[in-house]
Amino acid sequence: MxxxxxxxxxxxxxxxxxxxxxxxxxxxxxxxxxxxxxxxxxxxxxxxxxxxxxxxxxxxxxxxxxxxxxxxxxxxxxxxxxxxxxxxxxxxxxxxxxxxxxxxxxxxxxxxxxxxxxxxxxxxxxxxxxxxxxxxxxxxxxxxxxxxxxxxxPQPDFADSYGGGPDFWAVMGLVAGDTLKLRAEPSAQAQTILQLGEGAVVRNLGCRPIDGARWCRVQLTGDADAAGWVDGRHLREAAAPAGPQDARVADTLYHATGQIPCSFKGNDSVRACDFGVVRSGKGVATVDVTLPDGFKRTLHVSHGQVTTSAGTVTTRRDGDDTLVTVDDAETFVLPDALVDGG
The missing domain is CATH 2.60.120.380 (Jelly Rolls)
Incomplete structure (x- = not known):
């Protein structure tokens, strides 16, 4: 037997x-x-x-x-x-x-x-x-x-390893104009997923020491796909993000949906794109924009900084709007009210 x-x-x-x-x-x-x-x-x-x-x-x-x-x-x-x-x-x-x-x-x-x-x-x-x-x-x-x-x-060296410590971190202490890179692995050489600006609030998923540095795994609130590792030197304990994060559009993960102005090089027929936004606190949001071919472009906004996982992003301000251009081919207009709510 x-x-x-x-x-x-x-x-x-x-x-x-x-x-x-x-x-x-x-x-x-x-x-x-x-x-x-x-x-x-x-x-x-x-x-x-x-x-x-x-x-x-x-x-x-x-x-x-x-x-x-x-x-x-x-x-x-x-x-x-x-x-x-x-x-x-x-x-x-x-x-x-x-x-x-x-x-x-x-x-x-x-x-x-x-x-x-x-x-x-x-x-x-x-x-x-x-x-x-x-x-x-x-x-x-x-x-x-x-x-x-x-x-x-494996043995933890920090009290907040394995998910202990505060529920949320805030990004603090960056040099003016700098960002904190969210990386795929706990290494300064790992792929950058997106960039976090000063004051961005993220969920704490635990920290650990690696090669003399303290790396923390974090997640953007409301976006399960935006998780990775950051340098723990720039994290401070924070309260849960305030704002409309619990008010969602029925049967979606989004706090708001609709259309925003958009344009595409070589295609003058498109003037508006469907979007859905998940807000993670004032100035911090994840915006999913559906392109004409059905591809979903995800834009991560953090206190004026905008990044995407694939493509080079440039931005400029126009009144209460942020104009976001990806690879000099796609342009999206993000009103402040879309990002902040209200």
């Missing part, structure tokens, strides 16, 4: 069922079962507030476990715990949304999906998809005393 189970695990492909089990309050437990001849498994689930979902799967030392989590809410993370251990061998808040490692011991591994503490305190929710894969191995490596070697456990 045991040999048959081990063979099935080594050969798995697809998650057959998730069987909820009785666990501690706020924890939903799923026993991951696999069909013979398989190598991967996929589940969908959700977490909210301080409630978590724990996926339990049995595996052997030396096998390689791979886990990948996909969620629109960047506050969703997962930890991997070895059999009988209360200390995570992988911490998603530190290492990202993908794990792959050789397992050190035989037994039941726990993959715990949860929200970081700051998001849990706000009682946020997150729908997610999670993928598992186990590849057969040749046996685990041993430690100095002959026991199975455990992967190093």
């Amino acid at each position: 045991k040999n048959a189970l081990v063979a099935a695990i080594a050969a798995m492909i697809l998650a057959a069922t998730g069987v909820p089990g009785a666990t501690a309050k706020g924890v939903r437990q799923v026993d991951v079962q696999f069909a013979a001849g398989a190598a991967s498994a996929s589940f969908k689930g959700s977490v909210k507030g301080d409630r978590s979902a724990q996926y339990r799967l049995e595996a052997k030392a030396g096998q390689t476990l791979s886990v990948s989590l996909r969620a629109r809410n960047a506050s969703a993370n997962f930890n991997v715990l070895a059999p009988g251990s209360d200390t995570a061998m992988f911490i998603g808040q530190v290492s990202g949304s993908d794990f792959s490692g050789v397992l050190p011991v035989d037994g039941v591994y726990v993959v715990d999906v949860h929200l970081v503490r700051a998001a849990a305190r706000r009682n946020e929710g997150a729908d997610f998809a999670i993928d598992f894969r186990i590849d057969a191995g040749q046996g685990g490596s041993a430690g100095p005393d002959g026991s199975p070697a455990m992967p190093p456990v």
Whole structure:
């Protein structure tokens, strides 16, 4: 019986069922079962507030476990715990949304999906998809005393690591005219996603030290896709953004929708474009503009600074409007009232 189970695990492909089990309050437990001849498994689930979902799967030392989590809410993370251990061998808040490692011991591994503490305190929710894969191995490596070697456990160096600390940060202390770059990875060489101006307020998703610098993962309020890493030197604790952020257009994520003036080089027939705006406080907003071909241009506005993920942006003021030009080919008129509300 045991040999048959081990063979099935080594050969798995697809998650057959998730069987909820009785666990501690706020924890939903799923026993991951696999069909013979398989190598991967996929589940969908959700977490909210301080409630978590724990996926339990049995595996052997030396096998390689791979886990990948996909969620629109960047506050969703997962930890991997070895059999009988209360200390995570992988911490998603530190290492990202993908794990792959050789397992050190035989037994039941726990993959715990949860929200970081700051998001849990706000009682946020997150729908997610999670993928598992186990590849057969040749046996685990041993430690100095002959026991199975455990992967190093990442350790926080700051009190606000892993989602602790304040719920919101404000960008402060920039040189006049400068911006704080939101990057895809915690490195000054990583791709710039967008730029934040002085006073911009962002959600705190946790900080950690890297190469002597303090990097913090943050998210623009109201825009789940605008999440990344910034230099923590320019962050100060802030209150939740004030303004109309809770008043949304029915059945949308937007605080306002409509049309704005727009023009396109080589196409004189277009004079207006549909838009939707998510406001994150005075002077800070994300504006989605639908182009004539159906492409959605996302403009990130932060206290006069405008950026987009693909394209070179130039701006100029015209009364109470900001004229935004992308790649010298697309021009959009953003009224102050669109960004600030009211």
